Amino acid sequence: MMSTRGAEFSDDAVVLRNYKSGEADRIAVLWTREHGKIRVLAKGSRKANSKLGGALDPLSLVRVNLVQGKGDLYVTRNVAHLQTLPTLRASYQRISAGYAVVEGVDAIPLDDVADEGIYDLLVKVMTSLDEPQFDPTLVPAAFFLKFLAYDGSEPLLEECAGCGSPGPFYAFDAGTGGVLCETCRRGTPLSSDTYSLLVRIMGGDLAGVLREAEPPGGAELIHLAHAAMENHLGKRLKVARMTPTIHSVNHE
Numbered sequence: 001m002m003s004t005r006g007a008e009f010s011d012d013a014v015v016l017r018n019y020k021s022g023e024a025d026r027i028a029v030l031w032t033r034e035h036g037k038i039r040v041l042a043k044g045s046r047k048a049n050s051k052l053g054g055a056l057d058p059l060s061l062v063r064v065n066l067v068q069g070k071g072d073l074y075v076t077r078n079v080a081h082l083q084t085l086p087t088l089r090a091s092y093q094r095i096s097a098g099y100a101v102v103e104g105v106d107a108i109p110l111d112d113v114a115d116e117g118i119y120d121l122l123v124k125v126m127t128s129l130d131e132p133q134f135d136p137t138l139v140p141a142a143f144f145l146k147f148l149a150y151d152g153s154e155p156l157l158e159e160c161a162g163c164g165s166p167g168p169f170y171a172f173d174a175g176t177g178g179v180l181c182e183t184c185r186r187g188t189p190l191s192s193d194t195y196s197l198l199v200r201i202m203g204g205d206l207a208g209v210l211r212e213a214e215p216p217g218g219a220e221l222i223h224l225a226h227a228a229m230e231n232h233l234g235k236r237l238k239v240a241r242m243t244p245t246i247h248s249v250n251h252e
């Protein structure tokens with residue numbers, strides 16, 4: 001890192017969260033395209049006339065100029081929105097879904113993921129949450145499932161994860177590795193509606209699923225995807241557990 005000290009460079013990033021530092025500064029936690037997850041000091045960003053403040057709001061998609069600071073901290077003097085995401089910003093339900101994703105991302109151990117894949121997934125999450133035709137309810141669950149696949153733990157959906165039988169399937173267990181037949185069943189009970197959502201999301205029809213306001217099996221899918229993500233990370237996700245069920249959120 002000594003060779004880059006002092007040199008300014010730019011990177012694209014999703015803002016995960018930020019917190020106050022000192023009298024007038026803020027530290028933002030970013031997931032960047034080229035440098036993975038980093039902490040960035042934005043000097044003076046809490047002053048009323050600062051141009052940095054709003055661009056560092058959580059769930060923002062930004063281009064940021066960076067200089068290596070002390071230790072693992074970077075310093076920024078310039079942040080610009082790549083997209084303003086107005087539909088996401090205007091909806092409490094969409095913002096809540098974004099926070100559920102951020103909590104999952106924050107729990108990812110840093111040593112295995114410094115590459116661009118997570119950044120690309122996060123950009124898709126933010127643009128999906130900003131798409132007026134998409135219902136945000138299933139976005140965190142879909143992100144968790146896509147992340148598992150990206151991280152080499154894609155759940156088995158075509159055959160029983162216990163015995164290899166071709167179905168039908170009656171349960172899902174993340175620890176066993178996917179769907180389970182009647183003989184092997186354990187974990188979460190699986191309805192045919194939820195199974196069909198799983199297959200569509202992992203098979204390339206996520207956009208079709210998100211266009212449906214209340215797809216049958218959705219609440220069960222949320223539960224199952226969160227449990228799978230928690231199993232993968234080895235820790236509980238508080239915000240994700242509080243994500244409203246599919247029946248109580250359709251009041252935008």
Ligand SMILES: [Zn+2]
Pocket residue numbers: 160161162163164165180181182183184185
């Ligand atoms: Zn089986």
